[in-house]
């Protein structure tokens with residue numbers, strides 16, 4: 099079930115370095131939110147705080163709250179592994195497990211979570227996840243072939259299938275199309291539009307057209323200079339952000355004047 103996210107006064111650190119400062123924002127369930135901004139402003143860092151992936155880096159920590167349907171992911175009683183089961187992630191480069199078959203790749207996350215299932219249930223989950231990722235028709239006759247035998251765009255859809263197989267509530271995507279050709283990119287964008295019926299989606303992208311095409315809301319992050327923390331400058335409905343942003347820095351960035 100898609101969940102809402104409320105971030106309150108979040109500071110994100112690598113050791114003593116404050117990488118992202120004082121972020122507060124709200125993300126509605128069943129919506130697509132795009133994070134845009136120049137390199138180094140902390141988009142990926144902030145994204146990774148939404149499923150507690152940030153803290154796997156030694157010395158990395160956060161202050162503040164990330165509420166998912168009202169529960170703070172950083173409360174002491176919350177298990178980070180359980181958080182990542184609810185908040186799936188797709189990375190910049192497609193990263194299927196190379197020695198695993200297509201079907202095994204889809205099930206990899208589920209097996210990591212120690213879920214035992216019958217052969218029939220596993221087959222159904224593979225088919226449902228691959229259908230959900232718009233990949234089923236292309237691979238249904240070669241499910242036992244290695245994931246690495248697919249094209250880059252197909253591999254990325256396989257990674258999306260692997261992410262949705264664990265039935266997350268939220269899907270985080272960190273520049274999911276940056277390694278893909280334009281046709282595969284459009285296929286992923288179409289898929290994002292379909293997935294938002296079931297999931298809350300947050301996508302980091304450097305591609306303004308992509309943000310404009312796929313997202314309902316856009317958040318613009320910026321950085322005042324090297325060594326300074328990234329900040330959220332403004333967030334609004336995507337058509338508003340791209341036509342009449344409130345801040346000059348947003349307008350300059352989206353019109354290509356910097357970044």
Ligand SMILES: Nc1ncnc2c1ncn2[C@@H]1O[C@H](COP(=O)(O)OP(=O)(O)OP(=O)(O)O)[C@@H](O)[C@H]1O
Nearest residue numbers: 112117135136137138139140141142143144155328
């Ligand atoms: N593992 C790390 N250890 C220390 N500092 C890091 C680490 N990862 C990122 N940073 C720093 O945190 C800041 C934000 O980086 P981040 O990658 O989140 O920015 P970004 O906006 O996603 O950039 P890009 O668009 O280039 O991917 C940068 O100053 C970066 O050097």
